[in-house]
Amino acid sequence: MTPTAHPLTAPPLTASTPAAGRPTGLLRLATAGSVDDGKSTLVGRLLFDSKSVLRDQLAAVERVSLDQGMTRTDLALLTDGLRAEREQGITIDVAYRYFATPGRSFILADCPGHVQYTRNTVTGASTADLVVLLVDARHGVxxxxxxxxxxxxxxRVPHVVVAVNKIDLVGYSAEVYARVAADVQAVAAGLGLPDARTLPTSALEGDNIVTRSARTPFYSGPALLELLEAVPVEPPEAGRPFRLPVQCAIRPQSAAPRGLEDFRGYAGQVASGAVAIGDEVVALPSGRATRVTGIHLDDRPLERAVTGQSVTLELADDIDLSRGDLLAAPDGAPAPTREIEASLAWLSDRPLRERDRVLVKHGTRTVHAVVTSIAGRLDLDGLALVDADGLALNDIGRAHLRLAEAIPAAPYERSRTDGAFLVIDAHDGWTLAAGMARAAESAPAPSGERA
Known part of the structure; x- marks a missing residue:
């Protein structure tokens, strides 16, 4: 099977062009790359050179470095906090770090590089605004x-920056950097990331991490921190329709304070967009329309709630809502569906086969499903979907799922909120895959087959 366009992605993402000014706001970023590409060292260098390391933290790292017989401080130890990580010299779990510069605040997820822990990289990158991918200049892509x-x-991470690291170990060679950068661009373009940025770095020596290096005259672009401070980040609620997955219904209590005896609300976290008193909303999957009459944050009334706030909504009509339902803005609300064509990042040692029965968790709703077909897996060499009778650990592929109950899923390319879901083992509750809906359409069930 040779598709004419890449089978797993939406149309190419927008270019990552730094804004002219220095924007404020929070940037969520994740690091990725192969084992020994220097991710933890780069993160440690970024924290150290931006003066984001406390004195006692640095002293502890210096002591450990000396105990291990090193002649210089191992900045990777600032992020590799698990004993097993320090003993093996690899990152195992996602390490989160919080730091700030005069230009911006950051939440950084340092992800493992070993292929065995790709599932952790998926977790770390799933909420990122930007991924910093490291490539060892000696080994290339x-x-x-x-x-x-x-x-x-x-x-669909909005921005990708590829650091061609350990440039010092190839003598700061312009030819090596140009060759690796061209290979990166070719792969990125084939995957729908045509504008991924590249820069030469040495995390160990500090070249082009926080300040531009004189040892790479062939590179005239910004240092990594300059890129991170300048990249535009869209506010969470901007341009996205309101969505609130219902966590639970708050019903009247016999001992409620005077005036709240008839209170009935629906609690959850605003997943996207914003909602205000008086707004029309629709309950999914039932399709019932109503109006918001009250918003409460703990015991404090609000006029408006935005993305990330956990609130309780009062509605004008007494409709049947419970955990797993979705409150959404009427315009563009996803149509409930029992058929999902999905891209899957397979995270489990247990392989996926056709006719497997699984659970699908979409928002707060979990439903039974059956895998009706597997369209194929991504061949990492040819960057095309190839035939496969199953998906194994770390495979990226495509499958069709039939659900026992309808969920309001929309294509992930249109909405990361509406299109994301998890595939879960129905027997032990382990997460099997991260799923992205490609389409939500009705299809007749094959004779004799039900979810």
Whole structure:
């Protein structure tokens, strides 16, 4: 099977062009790359050179470095906090760090590079505004580089920066950098990331991490921190329709304070957009329309709630709502469906086969499903979907799911909120895959088959 366009992604993402000014606001970023590409060292260097390390933290890292016989401080230890990570010299779990510069605040997820822990990289990148992907200048683009770029494309991470690291170990060679950067661009373009930016770095020596390096005259672009401070980040609620997955219904209590005896509300976290008193909303999957009459944050009334706030909504009509339902803005509300064509990042040692029965968790709703077909898996060399009778650990592929109950899923390319879901083992509750809906359409069930 040779598709004419890349089978797993939406149309190419927008270019990551730094804004002219220095924007404020929070940037969520994740690091990715192969083992020993220097991710933890780069993060440690970024924290150290931006003066975001406390004195006692640095002293502890210096002591550990000396105990391990090193002649210089191992900045990777600022993020590799698990004992097993320090002993093996690899990152195992996602390490989150919080820091700020005069230009911006950051939440940084340092993700593992070993292929065994790709599932953790998917987790770290799933909420990122930007991914910093490291490539060892000596080795160039390898299979894990392709896999991580595919994950970034699949998750539609808005911005991708590729650091061609350890440039000092190739004598700061312009030719080596140009060759690796061209290979990166070719792979990124094939995956729907045609404007991924590249820059030469040495995390160990600090070249082009916080300040521009004189040792790379062939590179005239900004240092990594300059890029991170300048990249535009859209406010969470801007341009996105309101969505609130219902966590629970708050019903009247016999001991309620005077005036609240008839209170009935629906609690949840605003997943996208904003809602105000008087707004029309629709309950899904039932399709019932109503109006918001009250908003409460704890015991405090609000006129308006925005993305990220956990609130309780009062509605004008007494409709049947419970955990798993969705309150949404009427315009563009996703149509409930029992058929999902999905891209899957397979995260489990247990392989996926046709006719497997699983659980699908979409928002707060969990339903039974059956895998009716597997369209194929992504070949990381040819960057095309190839025939496959199943998906194994770390595979990225495509499958068709039939659900026992309808869920309001929309294509992920249109909405990360509406299109994302998890595939879960129905027997032990382990997460099997991160899923992205490609289409939500009705299809007749094959004879004798039900979800």
């Amino acid at each position: 390898v299979e894990q580089t392709r896999r991580h770029l595919a994950v970034a494309a699949l998750l």
